[in-house]
Amino acid sequence: MLTSITSYLHSNETPGAAGNMFWALLYILAIFLGLSIAVIAMNWLERKVLAHMQVRLGPMRVGPHGLLQPIADALKLLIKEDIMPAHADRLVFWMAPLITVLAAFTTFIVVPFGPTHAVTDMNIGILFMLGVSSLGVLGIVTAGWASNSHYPLIGSLRSSAQMVSYEVAMGLAVVSAVLMTSLHGTGVYGTGTTGSGTGTLSMIGIVKAQYDQQIWFAFKFFPLGLIAMFVFSVAMVAETNRAPFDLPEAESELTAGFHTEYSGFRWSLFFLAEYSAMIAVSSIAVTLWFGGWLRPFPNALTGATWDLLFSLFPGFSFLGLGALALLSAMRMPRHRMFKIQTIGLAGFGALLALIGLGLLVPPLRDRVQDIYWFVAKVAVFMYLYIWYRGTFPRYRFDQLMMVGWKILLPTALAALIATAVVGVF
Amino acid sequence: MQPVATTFFFYFLSALALLGAVFVITRRNAVHSALALIVTLLALAGIYLMLYAPFVAGVQIILYAGGIMVLFLFVIMLVNLERAEKEKQFNQQWLIALVAAGGLGLLFVRVFTESKTVSGLLQKPLAQLAESTNTQQVGIALYGNYMLAFEIASLLLLVAIVGAVVMAKKRI
Amino acid sequence: MSEASKYLSQLQVGEGEQTFLDSNELIINMGPQHPATHGVLRVILKLDGEKVLGTECVIGYLHRGVEKIAENRTYTMFNPYVDRMDYVAAVSNGLGYCQAVERLLNIEAPPRANYIRVILTELNRISSHQLWLGTHALDIGAITPLFYTFRDREEILKIFEKYCGARLTTHAFRIGGCQYETYEGFERDVKSFCNFVAPKIEEYEELLTTNRIWVERTKGVGVLSAAGCKALGVTGPVLRASGVKWDIRKAQPYANYSEFDFEIPTRQSGDTYDRYMVRMAEMRQSLRIIRQAVERIPEGPIMAKVPKVIKPPPGEVYHSIEAPKGELGYFIVSDGSTQPYRLRVRPPSFVNLQALDLMVRGQLVADVIAVIGTLDIVLGEVDR
Incomplete structure (x- = not known):
């Protein structure tokens, strides 16, 4: 038992591939924990970033700069009365949030945070991810139906139509990225490498293909990769019901859409699922088009110096954040009312700095680097989500369908065919 | 990787699939039936995985559980369920259905018993x-x-x- | 039969097309508690899927009997009540009422009072349009403009607060002029506000005017033709967006609007986008008027000679002004006593709201929200 635990440390496989149950469970736990923290952080960040876009401050009261606000919110949700509408279908009403949250969390089994940092690597990785995340819509549909109320019903009808429609465009965009794993191209489109020509659906395989071909798929067969990436990144916003495609929960039309009748803990499950799904689709985008865990220029800037330089990134960015927190702690008003806040912020900064220092220790440094780059790339997409929400009005339902079927679908199809043609000839 | 607890998972998934199938035809509420069908489909996907056919499993999840069943639910929600629930669930052809199902079951039993004795069929393991x-x-x-x-x-x-x-x- | 009634008779909109599954008509209640009905409006929607087959507005949730209250108050006592009707444009309401009573008394406010009135009313028009823009954009899903407009509206409210002590229900004017002299630095504040807000209006436009989604959501939505407007008595920016150049400030100048140089912005197609553009242009025109008024504001008294007890001679008067939302009219019947015998308000929101059904039939649920927003109703005024 013990030997199998320690021996895995030297293997270069995922725990799933190595058949190591202990490490697989540990990874699942770590991902679960990390995801929960990410959702909490995302909640705080969204409120702060959106607030600053909208000339206000956002949460400022609970903890320094509102850092504890998400925790206070979660606490509030937990102790809130759990209401079930009269004549609601009790069983289905109870199951709906579970389905959504399960679907959103299960996808993370195959997300590759690094060459070995994934629970398992499936032969059908990307297919599995798309499939399981598409199960989430079942929870939304049943939630709307079980609520026995008109607004949720309309909301869930909207969302099912929307998600089914955008899955098509999304799938086609994904296929063109999968196609690129086996196509090396010739002439101007050539990547300068040759290979056996077998493609792969495995998430790790896709990233490795990008490493082998020495190009992120977003820039491969320029501009075909970019087009597919663009189609995907529009479809993924629609798929997660976020602005400007947030019709299922269009606040001004349907009060809160499919989760109008939900409250307390059940509602918070929907919330958790929505944000996890956002992270999941962002991870797909990063894996398929932006080189997953690969650090910038893994082929061009090689050598011990560059390796060292890039591996210092995680530590130093945490140190930088810590310094920022300490700086703003110093700039806090000198008043006894702010004493606890100042101490808290300084403590938070010290914690970040400590993590940063820890990440500079050599063995950890190399292990964590992949995860860092992956998370950093996902964070860019998450920021885009917030940005969209601050900028765009909401689409109307027929316009949403038109965008999906008449613009994205043909574009994705054309990009797919062009990719095949360019890649083969 | 070596499969873990194969027998357990086979019986577990089979039981799940059968249970779902029974619920599909016995539930009066169409939405419950649809949800039971989804359980069956997912259990089947699991069995495909055990048969080393992950692609089929993935497609099963994407197309059946994620795509077609959503459309099913979509349609069911638009139907007046109160009226449908009061209607008779089984039509008069249950006798014929019983005979047909029995015949099919006999066929399975026959194949299973024959395969034990006659060479071929189930004895030769398929190329993994x-x-x-x-x-x-x-x-x-x-x-x-x-x-x-x-x-x-x-x-x-x-x-x-x-x-x-x-x-x-x-x-x- | 007039052109208008002929138009109305053509508008017998059929029961929407029967659909494949022809049993999915859905009746839903939008409001009175709903985030996008701007108060306590209740709209009963008959839907076919997402398509609107018909609507019915249920109003009266905010009914306070303002017109009946007027019959039991003296003319002076009733003055603050009008602020509570259109509470986002309280100054305009007050102006209309005071001028109506002044006409009944046959007195004229002194020039300085008129200038102050014009400045405050136009400031109020900008603030009303800003609030409209923020909430309308929010209804359509753009959350950011709301915060921008509220930030800038705050400056106007600060000026009101400095002038009369109240921010919203200002009670700024009195019968016969103004109660308060302008405070020290009033002109400077107004001027700096004009310079402050002009680029902000560009900022709103930058966010929305060419925004693809905004254009798609508003172009061709809730079209109301000029004939339709006339038939239903719709006034204000809604009417002007349909191509009718009608603004009471120009058509029947009151206060001293005839002294100012400004234009009436109009657009042709009468859809939500045009109403948006008209209101944006109106904000700029209001700024233009304010700038002129601040430059030319004369010295002098701010109150005309008004008897201590207001007792108008028997008779009746109808006086209307161009409120931010349309024609705001007061019809007062006096029986010679200190209280009005009957007071009737012609609120623009109430009259404009009746166009809702016409504008949304056959469109989608989301358009109902956009149209309620674009009509710029205030339920305090609809219900009174």
Whole structure:
């Protein structure tokens, strides 16, 4: 038992591939924990970033700069009365949030945070991810139906139509990225490498293909990769019901859409699922088009110096954040009312700095680097989500369908065919 | 990787699939039936995985559980459920259905018993496919050996789409 | 039969097309508690899927009997009540009422009072339009403009607060002029506000005018033709967006609007986008008027000679002004006593709201929200 635990440390496989149950469970736990923290952080960040876009401050009261606000919110949700509408279908009403949250969390089994940092690597990785995340819509549909109320019903009808429609465009965009794993191209489109020509659906395989071909798929067969990436990144916003495609929960039309009748803990499950799904689709985008865990220029800037330089990134960015927190702690008003806040912020900064220092220790440094780059790339997409929400009005339902079927679908199809043609000839 | 607790998972998934199937036909509420059907489909996907056919499992989840069942639910929600629940669930042909089901069951039993004695059939284990190339093999089969059949099937689907559009839309 | 009634008779909109599954008509209640009905409006929607087959507005949730209250108050006592009707444009309401009573008394406010009135009313028009823009954009899903407009509206409210002590229900004017002299630095504040807000209006436009989604959501939505407007008595920016150049400030100048140089912005197609553009242009025109008024504001008294007890001679008067939302009219019948015998308000929101059904039939649910927003109703005024 013990030997199998320690021996895995030297293997270069995922725990799933190595058949190591202990490490697989540990990874699942770590991902679960990390995801929960990410959702909490995302909640705080969204409120702060959106607030600053909208000339206000956002949460400022609970903890320094509102850092504890998400925790206070979660606490509030937990102790809130759990209401079930009269004549609601009790069983289905109870199951709906579970389905959504399960679907959103299960996808993370195959997300590759690094060459070995994934629970398992499936032969059908990307297919599995798309499939399981598409199960989430079942929870939304049943939630709307079980609520026995008109607004949720309309909301869930909207969302099912929307998600089914955008899955098509999304799938086609994904296929063109999968196609690129086996196509090396010739002439101007050539990547300068040759290979056996077998493609792969495995998430790790896709990233490795990008490493082998020495190009992120977003820039491969320029501009075909970019087009597919663009189609995907529009479809993924629609798929997660976020602005400007947030019709299922269009606040001004349907009060809160499919989760109008939900409250307390059940509602918070929907919330958790929505944000996890956002992270999941962002991870797909990063894996398929932006080189997953690969650090910038893994082929061009090689050598011990560059390796060292890039591996210092995680530590130093945490140190930088810590310094920022300490700086703003110093700039806090000198008043006894702010004493606890100042101490808290300084403590938070010290914690970040400590993590940063820890990440500079050599063995950890190399292990964590992949995860860092992956998370950093996902964070860019998450920021885009917030940005969209601050900028765009909401689409109307027929316009949403038109965008999906008449613009994205043909574009994705054309990009797919062009990719095949360019890649083969 | 070596499979873990194969027998347990086989019986677990089979039981789940059967239970779901029973619920599909016994629930009076159409939405409950649909949800039970989803359970069955997912259990089948699990069994496909155990048979080293991950591609089929993935497609099962995407198409059946994620796609078709959502549309099913979509339609069911628009139907007046209160009226449907009061209607009689079984029609008068239960006798014929029973005979047909019994015949099919006998056939299965016969095949199973025969295979124990007669050589062939179940005794010879199928060549185990490598999990890692499953998708590629499906692709090669579909676009190699069965190219024509595949294309004909897609043509058939196209006809079905056109038919659905014609039926649903009064003016085109 | 007039052109208008002929138009109305053509508008017998059929029961929407029967659909494939022809049993999915859905009746839903939008409001009175709903985030986008701007108060306590209740709209009963008959839907076919997402398509609106018909609507019915249920109003009266905010009914306070303002017109009946007027019959039991003296003319002076009733003055603050009008602020509570259109509470986002309280100054305009006050102006209309005071001028109506002044006409009944046959007195004229002194020039300085008129200038102050014009400045405050136009400031109020900008603030009303800003609030409209923020909430309308929020209804359509753009959350950011709301915060921008509220930030800038705050400056106007600060000026009101400095002038009369109240921010919203200002009670700024009195019968016969103004109660308060302008405070020290009033002109400077107004001027700096004009310079402050002009680029902000560009900022709103930058966010929305060419935004693809905004254009798609508003162009061709809730079209109301000029004939339709006339038939239903719709006034204000809604009417002007349909191509009718009608603004009471120009057509029947009151206060001293005839002294100012400004234009009436109009657009042709009468859809939500045009109403948006008209209101944006109106904000700029209001700024233009304010700038002129601040430059030319004369010295002098701010109150005309008004008897201590207001007792108008028997008779009746109808006086209307161009409120931010349309024609705001007061019809007062006096029987010679200290209280009005009957007071009737012609609120623009109430009259404009009746166009809702016409504008949304056959469109989608989301358009109902957009149209309620674009009509710029205030339920305090609809219900009174």
